[in-house]
Amino acid sequence: MNKRKLRDFIGTKLMFTVTIFASLLFFAIFLILLYKSIFILETQSIAELLFSSLWNPEKGEFGLYPIIIGTILVTGISLIIAIPISLLSAVYIAEYAPGKIRRVIRPFLDVLAGVPSVVYGLCAFLFLVPLVKDVIAPWFGIESTGLCILTASVTLAIMVFPIIISLCVESFSAIPIELKEASLSVGATKWETVKKVIFRASAPSIISAVLLGFGRAFGETIAVNMVVGGIPRIPSSLLHPGQTLASLIASAYGEMMSVPLYESALMLVALILFVVVLLFNVLAVVVLRRAKRRWSY
Amino acid sequence: MNRRILEEKIFKILMLASVFIVMGSLVIIIGLVVFNGGSSLTIEMFTQTSGGGYYLGRGGGILNAILGSLFLALPATALACLIGLGIALYLQREFTHPRISAFIRLSLDILWGIPSIVYGIFCLMIMVFIGIGTSLLAGIIALTLLEIPIITRYMDESIKMVSIELKEGAYSLGSTKFETAVKVVRRQALPGIIAGVLLGLGRGIGDAASILFTAGFSDRIPGSLFDSTAALPTMIYHLYASPYPLVRQRAYAAAFILVVIVLSISIVSRALSKRYTKFVIR
Numbered sequence: 158m159n160k161r162k163l164r165d166f167i168g169t170k171l172m173f174t175v176t177i178f179a180s181l182l183f184f185a186i187f188l189i190l191l192y193k194s195i196f197i198l199e200t201q202s203i204a205e206l207l208f209s210s211l212w213n214p215e216k217g218e219f220g221l222y223p224i225i226i227g228t229i230l231v232t233g234i235s236l237i238i239a240i241p242i243s244l245l246s247a248v249y250i251a252e253y254a255p256g257k258i259r260r261v262i263r264p265f266l267d268v269l270a271g272v273p274s275v276v277y278g279l280c281a282f283l284f285l286v287p288l289v290k291d292v293i294a295p296w297f298g299i300e301s302t303g304l305c306i307l308t309a310s311v312t313l314a315i316m317v318f319p320i321i322i323s324l325c326v327e328s329f330s331a332i333p334i335e336l337k338e339a340s341l342s343v344g345a346t347k348w349e350t351v352k353k354v355i356f357r358a359s360a361p362s363i364i365s366a367v368l369l370g371f372g373r374a375f376g377e378t379i380a381v382n383m384v385v386g387g388i389p390r391i392p393s394s395l396l397h398p399g400q401t402l403a404s405l406i407a408s409a410y411g412e413m414m415s416v417p418l419y420e421s422a423l424m425l426v427a428l429i430l431f432v433v434v435l436l437f438n439v440l441a442v443v444v445l446r447r448a449k450r451r452w453s454y
Numbered sequence: 455m456n457r458r459i460l461e462e463k464i465f466k467i468l469m470l471a472s473v474f475i476v477m478g479s480l481v482i483i484i485g486l487v488v489f490n491g492g493s494s495l496t497i498e499m500f501t502q503t504s505g506g507g508y509y510l511g512r513g514g515g516i517l518n519a520i521l522g523s524l525f526l527a528l529p530a531t532a533l534a535c536l537i538g539l540g541i542a543l544y545l546q547r548e549f550t551h552p553r554i555s556a557f558i559r560l561s562l563d564i565l566w567g568i569p570s571i572v573y574g575i576f577c578l579m580i581m582v583f584i585g586i587g588t589s590l591l592a593g594i595i596a597l598t599l600l601e602i603p604i605i606t607r608y609m610d611e612s613i614k615m616v617s618i619e620l621k622e623g624a625y626s627l628g629s630t631k632f633e634t635a636v637k638v639v640r641r642q643a644l645p646g647i648i649a650g651v652l653l654g655l656g657r658g659i660g661d662a663a664s665i666l667f668t669a670g671f672s673d674r675i676p677g678s679l680f681d682s683t684a685a686l687p688t689m690i691y692h693l694y695a696s697p698y699p700l701v702r703q704r705a706y707a708a709a710f711i712l713v714v715i716v717l718s719i720s721i722v723s724r725a726l727s728k729r730y731t732k733f734v735i736r
Contacts, residue, residue, distance in 0.1 A: 165630035172549065172635075175540035176558065179602060183561040186568070186576050193579060245465070245472035253469065262477070269480045271716050273660025275687040276709045279694050280483045283490075283702065315479045322476065348462045369567075376569025378663035379691060403569050403663070410575075410667045424579075427572045438564045 190431060193424035200418065206425065212389040214412075219422040221429075223391040227399035230306050230392065231381065235313035235374045240367060243318050247325035248351050263326075270319035278380035281312040286384060294396050301396040304386035309401070312380055317370040324369065328362030329355055361448040368441045372434060378403040402426050484713075491710025494703035499711075504673050504684070509693065509701060516708055518675045519689035523715075525590060525676060526669060526685055527659040530597035534605050534658075535651050537598075542609035543635040548621075559610065565603035571663040573600045578667055588670025588682040596668040600661060601654040608653060612646020613639055620735060642734055645727040652723035656716050662687030686712040 197206070197219060209220030250262055290303030332355055340350040356363070386398020387408050400408075406423050413419040502515035541562075545555040577596040586592060616639050624634040640647070662685075670682030671692065684692075686708055693705035 161630055161633070165632040168632035168636065169544075169549065172540040172544035172632075175537045176544045176550070178537070179541050179565075179606065180558055180561055182599065182602070183565055186572070189576060189579050190572075242472040242475055245469045246476050249469035249473050253466070254473075262473070265477065265480055267720065268484070268717065269476075271656055271660075271720050272483065273662070273687055273712055273716060275660070275662045275690045276487060276713060277483070279690055279705055279709050280486045282694055283706075284482065284486055315483075318476050318479070346458050346462045348465045349458065351465075372567040376567070376571070378569060378571040379666075379687070383691070383694060403571050406571050406575055407663060407666060410578075423575065427575045430569050430572050434567045434569070435564055438560065438567055442560065 187428075187431060190424050190428040194421055194428050196421035197418050197425055206422075210391060214409075214416045214419045214422065217418060219418070219425075221402075221426065223389050224400045224402055224405055224426075225429075226391050227306065227385070227389075228375070228401040228403075230395070230399065231309045231313065231385065231401050232371065232374045234306070234310035234395070235317060236367070236371060238310065238314035239317040239321060239370060239374075242314075243321035243366075243370075244325060244363070246318075247322045247329060248355070250322070251326045251329035252347065252351060252355070263323075266319045266323050269315075270323065274316065274377060274380040275383075277312055277316050278383035281308060281380065281384045285311060289396070297394075297396065299394060299396045302386070302398070304384055304398050305396045306385065306392050306399045307395040309381045309385040309399075310395075312384055313374040313377055316377065316380065317374055320373055321366045321370045324366035325359070325363060328359040328366075332358050357452055360452045361445050364448055365441060365445055368437060371437065375433065376403050376430060378407050382407045402430055487706060487709050487713055490703060490706035491708075491713075494707045495710060496707075499704075499707060503675060504689075508673075508704075509696060510698065516684075516686070516689055516704070516711075518673060519684040519686050519708065520711065521675050522590075522669070522683035523659055523685040523687075523712075525683065526593045526597055526665060527655055530594045530601060530658050531605075531651060531655040533594070533598045534601035534654055538602055538605035538609055538650070538654075539640070539647070541602075541606045542613050543639065545610055546613065546635065546639070548631050548635075559607070562603045562607050562610075566607060569663070570600050570661050571666075574664040574666055574668055577664070581668065586680065588668060589680045590669060590676045590683050591679040593665045593669025593683065593685070594679075596664040597658045597661065600664050601658050604657055605650045605654040608650025609643065609647045612643040612650070615646070616642045644730045645734065648726045648730060649723050652719050652726075656719045659719070660687060660712060660716055662691050666691070686715075 201219065206219055206221055207225065208222050209218070210222040211218040211220040212223060250259055254262070285308050286303035289305065289308050290301055293307070294301035294303070336354055336358060337350055340354045341347070345353070381401050382404035385401060385404055387400055387404065388398040389400040389405065392399040406426055409419070409423055413423055498513060499515040500517060500520065502513070503518040504514045504516055505512070508514035544550060545558060550558070573596050577592055577599070580595070581587070581592045620638060620642060621634055624638045629637070665685055666688060669685060669688070671684050671688055672682045673684070674681070676683040690705050690708045690712070693701055693708065696702055
């Protein structure tokens with residue numbers, strides 16, 4: 158065999174190996190997390206773990222219910238804040254803003270997207286937390302340390318802004334101008350065009366942008382850990398501390414080796430994170446396929 | 455006034471308010487980091503390592519964290535880049551059946567979405583299995599795994615754009631599939647590849663959750679692959695909640711350095727991409 162053919166053979170095999178490695182990584186993570194969390198699933202049933210609200214690792218109680226509620230609250234509220242603001246900003250940037258302003262805003266958004274999450278956490282801890290503690294909580298007549306569900310949600314919303322905005326701006330700008338002109342020429346106002354033409358034509362992209370934002374908010378660890386309070390109890394209001402799944406792992410790793418089953422419980426938490434991300438990705442593929450068929454132009 | 459025009463006006467105001475909120479939060483973050491961080495930057499931060507008293511307000515610097523971040527992120531990015539390039543080139547139609555490559559792309563997208571803390575805890579399990587403690591090596595492994603899906607998907611997107619005619623040109627001159635992939639496709643997709651690598655580097659250098667319990671923490675500059683090491687994100691995480699205002703200022707200064715590093719990576723990325731676009735055949 159000549160030298161070039163040999164190189165072709167070896168190179169192809171090497172590329173094949175790394176590709177197999179990447180595909181296996183996915184299964185390896187899943188299987189190792191599953192294997193490690195079996196220990197706790199043997200002692201307690203999955204329903205008990207997910208719906209019991211007692212979290213006392215020292216006593217062997219690993220009820221994840223308050224933490225799951227905390228995660229849903231933090232992620233949900235952050236998206237409720239982020240989605241309308243991001244969509245409206247994206248519409249403004251793509252359709253209304255003069256070119257000069259657009260050229261200023263775009264790089265700013267890239268900056269916002271690139272800032273590491275620990276920096277968001279730091280700024281939230283030193284700016285938002287005192288604000289919530291001294292201004293917002295007294296408004297509602299609630300005593301709060303400022304480390305609470307609301308602070309974490311607002312922090313996450315700010316982290317999600319650049320993701321949704323830049324994806325939406327990109328897809329709004331990609332809509333053929335004829336489509337908008339047709340709507341404007343029959344007398345629709347600009348906002349009506351946005352509402353009835355642009356939102357509809359770019360619905361698949363909006364959905365995938367929102368799902369991406371969800372992924373970021375759901376899995377964010379450090380920034381949430383710094384401001385959410387870290388107390389695994391069901392919060393009685395948004396101004397009370399809570400805990401999220403990802404943040405729980407970060408705060409518990411120090412003590413997890415010393416308590417039996419604790420490590421296994423955290424692996425179960427990691428497994429839940431993995432499975433939710435997996436389900437949402439598969440859901441995204443299915444929804445996008447249907448949405449593209451329904452709203453294609 | 456007409457109801458429709460009123461609606462238009464209302465939504466225009468809402469849009470301006472939204473843009474104002476987004477830009478305002480950005481300005482606050484950048485302002486906090488630049489003013490607080492910039493004002494508490496000292497030369498010692500770059501020349502000294504943090505001794506035990508550093509967290510109590512005594513003198514010292516964060517040289518160990520700066521170097522730790524570089525020692526972690528640079529090898530991890532290099533590894534992830536090699537692996538990612540291999541995968542991305544292999545996902546082309548010539549090597550992999552489109553149905554299989556669609557499946558691999560989906561699994562890479564899922565890997566991209568997995569929270570970095572899961573990579574951290576996965577690597578912790580591997581570490582326990584091999585029998586190494588928190589170390590530079592473990593941190594590099596965690597960051598490599600974290601960066602592979604990002605870098606690969608980016609490279610893949612730009613490699614997909616390489617036109618079939620260009621590849622056929624190479625084949626017709628007698629080059630093998632591997633030669634075409636490495637010499638023609640790789641060069642044609644270079645701007646996208648560079649952007650992907652630098653995006654991965656930026657993610658890797660700023661991520662705290664995956665190295666929190668793989669790289670550990672230490673006050674010294676790591677001497678070997680098996681020493682645990684501090685990094686800028688973990689340094690900020692250790693400093694931020696200090697009761698001493700001076701120490702909190704140091705967290706800001708560390709954040710300032712981190713943000714400057716991340717921003718310069720993205721500026722370099724743009725400049726390089728633009729430069730190599732010259733060599734792309736259209």
